[in-house]
């Protein structure tokens with residue numbers, strides 16, 4: 373039997389661009405089927421859209437047997453949507469991509485080629501991005517620098533994206549063993565092992581609508597990613613403590629000497645500055661400990677990563 377590729381597309385309020393995505397992607401997949409023998413399925417995960425995205429997706433499913441729609445009971449975020457798609461996918465290879473055509477479907481034939489060459493994890497690397505300003509570029513580069521510095525053995529591709537492809541074997545590992553509530557999906561996909569490779573793509577500007585990520589959610593994502601892959605911040609307390617004691621000893625000696633020289637010890641402003649610095653360090657450390665605590669809390673509660681309302685295919689709608 374021929375092989376099959378599953379395309380997982382997360383959708384949140386994408387009514388303006390969905391038709392274009394579908395019209396653009398389907399011929400590429402059909403062509404790839406003819407050229408490579410890989411059949412396809414197109415899995416849309418509706419992540420609790422508040423616009424008419426679901427109606428549009430239902431129409432796709434009604435006329436196209438290759439389309440399946442997983443409809444969430446509520447918005448759970450992009451990664452949860454990708455995980456649901458991976459759980460559902462039946463293909464030998466799975467490609468996760470955005471619904472806004474920022475991830476070019478033109479790359480899919482190249483991905484299939486990599487699967488045929490025996491690769492299990494294919495990270496798509498952004499070479500250029502038409503959508504992002506200089507600030508986003510710099511912060512994103514800095515983020516990967518920090519991640520790689522802090523995370524020890526695990527290494528991350530710079531400029532990796534939520535556009536990636538995994539084989540059936542990797543999907544199985546994710547389904548069974550990576551059910552983390554707080555996670556950095558593209559990070560652990562790169563670090564499960566197996567045979568890895570990268571492909572390059574140029575990120576286009578969004579076809580329609582607006583980005584759902586804002587500064588707040590990016591900071592949250594970065595913090596979670598760091599706390600997920602590294603325990604370095606937990607050790608900050610020890611370094612800060614050792615440093616403070618050393619500083620205290622030096623200050624003590626200085627003060628004693630000053631006393632015997634009959635000079636006034638340093639005054640009020642010094643105390644205030646030291647106090648502020650010390651409390652600053654203390655609260656940052658406390659903040660990091662709280663981050664880890666929050667992650668543990670979420671894991672211990674072990675609530676579901678996503679909740680499916682219904683699955684829609686050409687055969688009809690199945691309530692969950």
Ligand code: UDP
Nearest residue numbers: 382383384419449450453470471583584585
């Ligand atoms: N998305 C989602 N759930 C969300 C937010 C976004 O499924 O809560 C989807 C969105 O529809 C898109 C992809 O995730 O297909 C990436 O989102 P977006 O384009 O807003 O992010 P950016 O490309 O700007 O990083």
Ligand code: MG
Nearest residue numbers: 470472474578
């Ligand atoms: Mg986008």
